[in-house]
Amino acid sequence: MRRLILFDVDGTLLSTNGQAGRAIGMAIRETFGTAGPIEGYAFAGKTDPQIVFELTALAGLKRSEVEPRLAEVFDRYCSRLSSMLTPVNTRALPGVREILAELGRHADVAVGLLTGNIRPGAEIKLRAAGLGGRFAFGAFGSDHEDRNRLVPVARARAQDLWGADFAGPSTVVIGDAEADIRCARAGGARSVAVASSKTSREQLAALAPDVLLDSLDSPAALEALLGTG
Numbered sequence: 001m002r003r004l005i006l007f008d009v010d011g012t013l014l015s016t017n018g019q020a021g022r023a024i025g026m027a028i029r030e031t032f033g034t035a036g037p038i039e040g041y042a043f044a045g046k047t048d049p050q051i052v053f054e055l056t057a058l059a060g061l062k063r064s065e066v067e068p069r070l071a072e073v074f075d076r077y078c079s080r081l082s083s084m085l086t087p088v089n090t091r092a093l094p095g096v097r098e099i100l101a102e103l104g105r106h107a108d109v110a111v112g113l114l115t116g117n118i119r120p121g122a123e124i125k126l127r128a129a130g131l132g133g134r135f136a137f138g139a140f141g142s143d144h145e146d147r148n149r150l151v152p153v154a155r156a157r158a159q160d161l162w163g164a165d166f167a168g169p170s171t172v173v174i175g176d177a178e179a180d181i182r183c184a185r186a187g188g189a190r191s192v193a194v195a196s197s198k199t200s201r202e203q204l205a206a207l208a209p210d211v212l213l214d215s216l217d218s219p220a221a222l223e224a225l226l227g228t229g
Ligand SMILES: [Mg+2]
Pocket: 008, 009, 010, 011, 012, 044, 045, 175, 176, 177
């Protein structure tokens, strides 16, 4: 194995058209009676635990009140998510199926997830988008609240599966948010940013990712991920 490619989920692989944000808002409100200033809140690149802690802190709740009920919030969130996401509102983004199929033809390339989603949430979203079962492993928001700590988690799991250490830029982190670029850098990985969602090309460019794409539906995308361009 020569390369490890780690995909972000929301805005990179798929879009839920705002349904996931609504679902987590409902779960927080049902648990604490408020979801804080959720209108206008920027979800991009944040982990699910970070979203819950930030919104409840902005609503005036103490972390010590929120932490013991995190599992309760996520149970509610996953049940909402399962009922709200459908193949109509949740779709793989352009080029995603094709690039995953291409990467699958490279025997020396390992593919996984690096996402702020809790693991069951990622699975529900991927299934709704028709991408269920495509990823052998991942690092998730349920592994750590701080996204910047997830590259080592993903590398350790990849090493268990494939026996390679994927040091430095042999790991590639691809995502649509500034937090994905910061996380790649924190983990010493190569950063591929894709301006396929809410964060503009200019905002992403300001953080100087190794490669900046407009979409995965671009001839440059495969080369960017394989590190040959
Ligand atoms: Mg994203």
